[in-house]
Amino acid sequence: MQMRSWIVGLTVLAVALAAPWAVQAQTTDRSGVEGKVVDQGGGVLPGVSVTIASPALLGGDRTSVTDAEGAFRFTALPAGVYQVTLELTGFDVKKREVRLDTGFVATIVTAMKCNPENALAVICGPPIMIKTCIGSLAKLDWKDEQIYTTLENKMKCGIGKCGRCNIGGVYVCVDGPVFTYAQVKKMLPDQ
Numbered sequence: 137m138q139m140r141s142w143i144v145g146l147t148v149l150a151v152a153l154a155a156p157w158a159v160q161a162q163t164t165d166r167s168g169v170e171g172k173v174v175d176q177g178g179g180v181l182p183g184v185s186v187t188i189a190s191p192a193l194l195g196g197d198r199t200s201v202t203d204a205e206g207a208f209r210f211t212a213l214p215a216g217v218y219q220v221t222l223e224l225t226g227f228d229v230k231k232r233e234v235r236l237d238t239g240f241v242a243t244i245v246t247a248m249k250c251n252p253e254n255a256l257a258v259i260c261g262p263p264i265m266i267k268t269c270i271g272s273l274a275k276l277d278w279k280d281e282q283i284y285t286t287l288e289n290k291m292k293c294g295i296g297k298c299g300r301c302n303i304g305g306v307y308v309c310v311d312g313p314v315f316t317y318a319q320v321k322k323m324l325p326d327q
């Protein structure tokens with residue numbers, strides 16, 4: 137009997153993990169929709185525009201933005217069927233339908249898929265971090281021309297006098313220091 141309980145428990149867990157959207161309902165004083173948005177790597181996504189729409193909403197659609205933890209929340213919602221739309225530049229739009237009963241909070245946990253179309257990536261930081269980020273973006277089909285980074289670590293005087301930042305005829309302090317990764321690869325083929 138105990139073994140059977142384990143099997144049922146594991147099956148439920150497997151279904152929850154396999155679902156692209158995990159929706160749970162909890163009884164509370166007031167109905168609402170809340171959740172958390174992450175990227176494909178599991179990193180939290182702040183700044184995601186979250187819109188809920190429903191014929192049950194008397195005041196029309198409501199919009200919120202995910203906070204620093206990728207979380208959002210709508211409270212005091214009437215019961216009904218809600219369309220939830222998530223939007224962030226550089227990511228595919230994601231939509232979900234949620235049925236909300238009176239006194240329930242629907243919790244949505246989802247990952248948004250990166251979409252480099254009409255987007256740019258600007259990377260600034262230690263060289264090892266820049267290299268790691270560029271590698272990750274390449275795996276997500278970002279093109280070298282869409283990725284911008286800086287070579288300011290090659291600079292010294294910063295005014296075109298010392299010559300330290302000269303790379304094959306390019307002066308980083310004069311011509312940059314921000315370049316596309318396509319340009320950096322031409323200047324520094326071993327990057």
Ligand code: FES
Nearest residue numbers: 292294296299309
């Ligand atoms: S930093 Fe000195 S010439 Fe560019």
